[in-house]
Amino acid sequence: MDIKNVIIKKIEEYRGSITNFLIDMINIHSVTYNEKEVALRVKKEMDKVGFDETFIDGMGNIIGRVGNGSKVIAIEAHIDTVDVGDDDLWNQNPFSPEIKDDVIYGRGTLEQKGAMASIVYSAKVIKDLQLTGDYTVYVIGSIMKEEYDGEAWKYIIEKDNIKPDFVVITEPTNLNIHIGSRGRAEIEVIINGLSTDSGDCIRGINAIYKALPVVKDLEKLNQLYKSDILGKASISVNKISCKSPSKSCISDKCIINIDRRMVLGEHIDDIIKELSCLKSIKNYNVKINTSNKTTYTGYSYSANNILRPWIIDKDSFILKKTIEAYKTMYDTEPQIKKWILTTNGSITYGMFKIPTIGFGPGKEILAYSPREQVSIEDLIKACALYSILPLKLSTK
Numbered sequence: 098m099d100i101k102n103v104i105i106k107k108i109e110e111y112r113g114s115i116t117n118f119l120i121d122m123i124n125i126h127s128v129t130y131n132e133k134e135v136a137l138r139v140k141k142e143m144d145k146v147g148f149d150e151t152f153i154d155g156m157g158n159i160i161g162r163v164g165n166g167s168k169v170i171a172i173e174a175h176i177d178t179v180d181v182g183d184d185d186l187w188n189q190n191p192f193s194p195e196i197k198d199d200v201i202y203g204r205g206t207l208e209q210k211g212a213m214a215s216i217v218y219s220a221k222v223i224k225d226l227q228l229t230g231d232y233t234v235y236v237i238g239s240i241m242k243e244e245y246d247g248e249a250w251k252y253i254i255e256k257d258n259i260k261p262d263f264v265v266i267t268e269p270t271n272l273n274i275h276i277g278s279r280g281r282a283e284i285e286v287i288i289n290g291l292s293t294d295s296g297d298c299i300r301g302i303n304a305i306y307k308a309l310p311v312v313k314d315l316e317k318l319n320q321l322y323k324s325d326i327l328g329k330a331s332i333s334v335n336k337i338s339c340k341s342p343s344k345s346c347i348s349d350k351c352i353i354n355i356d357r358r359m360v361l362g363e364h365i366d367d368i369i370k371e372l373s374c375l376k377s378i379k380n381y382n383v384k385i386n387t388s389n390k391t392t393y394t395g396y397s398y399s400a401n402n403i404l405r406p407w408i409i410d411k412d413s414f415i416l417k418k419t420i421e422a423y424k425t426m427y428d429t430e431p432q433i434k435k436w437i438l439t440t441n442g443s444i445t446y447g448m449f450k451i452p453t454i455g456f457g458p459g460k461e462i463l464a465y466s467p468r469e470q471v472s473i474e475d476l477i478k479a480c481a482l483y484s485i486l487p488l489k490l491s492t493k
Contacts, residue, residue: 100485101426107222108480115214115476116201118142122176122210123194123203129177129244132157133393136176139213139238146221148236156252157394159238160259163220166231168491171261172219172483173441174212174268174457175242175249178205179465186467202470207459211471212267212479213238215458219483228484232491235259239441240392245400246281247444252396254449263415263490264445265483267457268436269464269471272478274419275455277408278436279327280359280443282368283386283401285352286311286378292342292349304351305339310377311353312337318375325360327406327435332357354386358439359406404439405447415452418489419482423456425489426481437461456482 108115127135136159143151143161150162159176181191181204189195194203201211216236223234239249253259268275288311290304312334322330336354341347357368365385373383387401409416411433423431438461446453458475 103226104222104426104481104484107226108218108477108484111218111221111480112473112477115218115480116196116473118217119201119206119211119214119476120194122213123201123205124192126192127177127205128180129241130390130393132177132240135210136238136240139176139217142217143220143236146217147224148220153394154252154257155394156249156256156396157240157392158249158253160253160257161217161220161236162233163223163236164229164233166233166491168230168232168263169235169259169261170232170263170265170487170490171235171237171259172216172265172267173237173239174209174216175240175441176210176213176238177240177243178208178210179243182467188467191467199474200470200472202468204469206471207269207469208243208464209268209457211459211476212269212457215476215480216267216483219480222480222484223487228488230488230491232487234487235261241390242441245390245402246404246439247441247448248398248400250441250444261451264442264451264453265486266440266442266445266453266455267479267483268438268440268455269457269459269461270434270436270455271460272456272458272475273432273434274416274423275434275436276411276416277327278406278438278440278442279330280363280406280447281402281404281439282357282359282365284355284357284369284372285384285386286355286372287382287384288351288353290347290349290351292346295345295347298347301347301349303347305348308337308351308353311375311381314375314377315355325362327360327408328437330358330360330363361406361408363406365403404443407442407447407453408435409446409452409454413452415454415490419454419456419486422482422486422489425485427478438464
């Protein structure tokens with residue numbers, strides 16, 4: 098049996114279904130903490146195509162199972178999205194997708210509902226073609242990734258007791274194989290001042306003015322970082338929040354939100370120390386940004402965005418088998434790369450040491466932009482690899 102052509106032929110039968118499923122998901126506004134409706138829509142599709150089991154867990158992740166073998170393989174996409182940003186930058190309603198020249202445009206096409214459509218239908222391919230082996234596949238639609246990478250996976254592993262042997266992350270890779278990503282830390286610098294009426298500002302201490310040297314020093318610090326195999330370490334000021342009694346008073350508090358991207362060998366304690374030693378910061382409070390959050394199911398948790406950098410070994414079994422699957426389906430050698438963005442792999446591999454690989458439709462560079470898009474052909478090709486990869490991973 099020519100497995101490649103059999104799989105491709107079968108997936109072509111589902112082209113319209115994959116497209117329509119994605120369009121339905123994009124029509125649902127599912128910004129982080131508002132994923133309920135899209136989770137229900139994914140569950141409906143999983144039930145329709147014949148998953149052996151589907152459920153929404155206590156946190157709100159949608160999980161479907163196919164098979165009951167000893168090797169457990171999880172293929173995941175997050176179902177939350179970032180918000181729209183400036184509406185005027187979009188050429189269409191972000192939640193009313195358009196198709197032009199076989200490309201679907203809209204918020205969530207790339208991040209990450211397109212991949213969700215592909216992996217749901219890969220399970221149907223597995224069942225229809227009986228591509229069975231000694232494996233269990235969990236198709237997972239994780240929540241709140243855009244706010245807190247990996248928190249969903251902590252719940253899946255620790256509360257749902259799903260502990261995969263392998264994890265496939267379907268964040269956009271332009272159909273290349275990705276083997277790691279930088280880590281990330283969200284840090285706050287808290288600057289206190291003394292408020293007075295603006296007409297008598299000389300008596301007060303303006304927290305905004307005190308923040309300006311901090312911002313300049315952080316900009317300079319970013320230029321000093323070196324690169325490693327994962328890319329360049331970086332630091333950026335992403336948000337500045339100020340408080341004052343009224344618009345006619347100077348600010349008495351300023352919070353600078355910092356995004357620090359970490360490479361291999363860096364640790365959060367060293368980063369806090371590095372910032373605290375800067376001349377403009379050393380007298381201020383530097384701390385990890387921690388928040389108490391509640392998911393759409395009512396599950397409450399405390400989280401911080403401390404994500405470990407991670408990369409799998411180039412001799413790892415999961416990489417070898419993914420390359421094997423890639424060559425089977427595409428008749429060419431894959432490019433092996435790393436993500437620019439952060440991924441749930443910081444938890445699945447960085448924390449739990451579960452062999453993790455990345456392969457997804459679409460171009461990472463378009464993520465979060467007002468031209469967010471994914472080609473239908475990418476969805477079909479991704480679905481093909483997801484269909485055969487579990488069989489490859491379950492054999493020596």
